[in-house]
Amino acid sequence: MSLITRLASKAATAARQLALLDSARKDQVLRTMAMELRNNRAAILAANAQDLAQAESQGLSAAMQDRLLLTPERIEAMAAGIETIVSLADPVGARRELTSRPNGIRIGKMRIPLGVVCMIYEARPNVTADAAALCFKSGNGVILRGGKEALNSSLAIAKVLHGALIEFGLPEALISVVPDPDRALMLELLQQRQYLDLVIPRGGEGLINFVTDNSKIPVIQHFKGVCHLYVDAEASLQQALQLLLNGKTQRTGVCNALEGLLVHAAIAADFLPLAAAALAEKGVKVHACKQSAHYFEDADILADDGFGQEYLALEIAVRQVADLDGALAHIQQFGSHHTEVICTQDVAAAERFQLSVDASVVMVNASSRFSDGSELGLGAEIGIATSKLHAYGPMGLESLTTEKYLVNGEGQVRA
Amino acid sequence: MSLITRLASKAATAARQLALLDSARKDQVLRTMAMELRNNRAAILAANAQDLAQAESQGLSAAMQDRLLLTPERIEAMAAGIETIVSLADPVGARRELTSRPNGIRIGKMRIPLGVVCMIYEARPNVTADAAALCFKSGNGVILRGGKEALNSSLAIAKVLHGALIEFGLPEALISVVPDPDRALMLELLQQRQYLDLVIPRGGEGLINFVTDNSKIPVIQHFKGVCHLYVDAEASLQQALQLLLNGKTQRTGVCNALEGLLVHAAIAADFLPLAAAALAEKGVKVHACKQSAHYFEDADILADDGFGQEYLALEIAVRQVADLDGALAHIQQFGSHHTEVICTQDVAAAERFQLSVDASVVMVNASSRFSDGSELGLGAEIGIATSKLHAYGPMGLESLTTEKYLVNGEGQVRA
Structure with a gap:
């Protein structure tokens, strides 16, 4: 089994465990993640310094370097962002009654996680923490494939988040950073339809088109804003x-x-x-x-x-x-x-x-x-869909879930 | 412009007009479609006889031939199916208030059609009428790509539906049957991401995998039921x-x-x-x-x-x-x-x-x-999704729509 298939299959198995975790416990884990980000500021900044040194030596633009840069304030903002997610209502498990049929069966729906979400993004290391926390709260495993420029920072952030998962006896596979930015591996990731449920690419039009053209997994696009x-x-x-x-x-x-x-x-x-x-x-x-x-x-x-x-x-x-x-x-x-x-x-x-x-x-x-998730009252957003299927516009926690039907009867059969 | 691109682009343009049509008018058109199916029974049966003769000469299985067969009763069932769709609530235009923000802007959502739906199916000609009516009621254009076995029947049914569209001054492009069952054309259809919003394949696992593997347009899968x-x-x-x-x-x-x-x-x-x-x-x-x-x-x-x-x-x-x-x-x-x-x-x-x-x-x-749309109270179904994105389970009219955000203010700006 290749690295990518292993990553994807382990994420799918782990996600099934997370899907049944109650909201209070998920919030405890998230609070611990926020705390651990603060506690491990030095390690994250050291990893970020490596990325920055590389960026400088490779002559990346000032704008790109600024996107890459982590500071104590930006790490605090990441931690505070996770605490905001703690404060949001958990969509998972919400039930609604739809109807009762003349034969007496009762039809309802229950909100459930999607499974495993794959985020593909570019240089911003804060996306690693934001996306991991949003996926965790909504009961989804996440595979994070960030740009190579921010790899050391992303791995350092993931390591901190893993600490919180381990503390609660949860599998690290719930939050995975693809450790190699090779495009061939990204292509392989996009074939894992058996294990992954959604791909969200964030970045330039080129990246989004590449992902859409090559993915066998459903993709939610966030194209340009004109x-x-x-x-x-x-x-x-x-x-x-x-x-x-x-x-x-x-x-x-x-x-x-x-x-x-x-x-x-x-x-x-x-x-x-x-x-x-x-x-x-x-x-x-x-x-x-x-x-x-x-x-x-x-x-x-x-x-x-x-x-x-x-x-x-x-x-x-x-x-x-x-x-x-x-x-x-x-x-x-x-x-x-x-x-x-x-x-x-x-x-x-x-x-x-x-x-x-x-x-x-x-x-x-x-x-x-x-026009963004927090201004529209979603609390936080994982993206803004400009494609219409599943979600259209700013996507909050609920966009990372779906609904199954619940049917309850007393032995009714079809005539 | 190729046949397929022309078909797709005309459908997209026509769908924008349909999106703004009110429910009462859509229902009038649907009632006329049902009536015209009854009035044109002889022409539909004649076209179906051609398909059946071909099926027999090509030695299609009895089960396949039965699926293909239209009878006066089956045409009546198609017409009655359209009348059932008339009786269903139109999801398009439904609004809901979400929240008001501290700055006074009010956030809501409004349900809208997806745009153009592409149905890919096999030998059942009744899918042509059912899918056309469900897409029409939900404000979507539809491109129907049925199996070659049922092509004459499908074209005859579409011709009857076009009669109703023309009577109301609506473009025929709202309901298109791909007139050539060539697989290369199906492949070309699956590339029309600019014009088509959703593909629903219905049929065997081979067909569904082929569509999923080759589509650049979002696909909702309906795999097997175990x-x-x-x-x-x-x-x-x-x-x-x-x-x-x-x-x-x-x-x-x-x-x-x-x-x-x-x-x-x-x-x-x-x-x-x-x-x-x-x-x-x-x-x-x-x-x-x-x-x-x-x-x-x-x-x-x-x-x-x-x-x-x-x-x-x-x-x-x-x-x-x-x-x-x-x-x-x-x-x-x-x-x-x-x-x-x-x-x-x-x-x-x-x-x-x-x-x-x-x-x-x-x-x-x-x-x-x-476990089907009408038994669960959806009235009719366009498919049963076993993939989770956008819809999961029996898909009714609402599954053929999405929501946009409506924001209303009095000149508020972001600080």
């Missing part, structure tokens, strides 16, 4: 301006930042001068359609097929649209099924926007930056 | 006997029939003689473990690794187990995640069985034959 703010004819100018600035400039390198501004023709002459001044003040580069470009200094002119870029920077695409239908058509063509926002005081327009837009999160008069 | 009845020490003998006979003999060629009987050692001497007599009377061939074989005349002796067969016939595997844990271990090893039944009057044993067994339907004192 989020738009549509300022309707009946918008409050003040609100629209706030939503624009917050969405574009509060943080830029994230998938729920705004990448596009659509403005109803009837309000363009009022709103775009305000927008131009505010964006200029924040140093945002504007790419504009022909009709709106003259409101901005130094705007690039975008051709009709030039929209839909994910800038992840202080840049935005601006387009004037004839009406709500124009906005809907633009979003249909260029949106990424992530998050779309309308700013309007017109209830009918808001309603039609929310009904019509095919995105995982559709907002009225709120910042696209709220 | 369902067990476990007769606990505290079972009512009378109930156990009823459940055994109904599960094994009421219909044999179906996935929710019993294929295994597990009996607690403490009740074996009481129950197995009754079971032996009843099974013999029904002509059921028994494969038994060494400890239980002597209760039966002419039982084959099964080795410990010989269990887990899906007989789909008047045959059953019988094993004596030491206790509930023995039954759980057997099901863990040989079950198929479909349906498992315990017969017991011991509430604690029933509870532990339902908690521990990893199957999509776990029953207490009820026949495994209830």
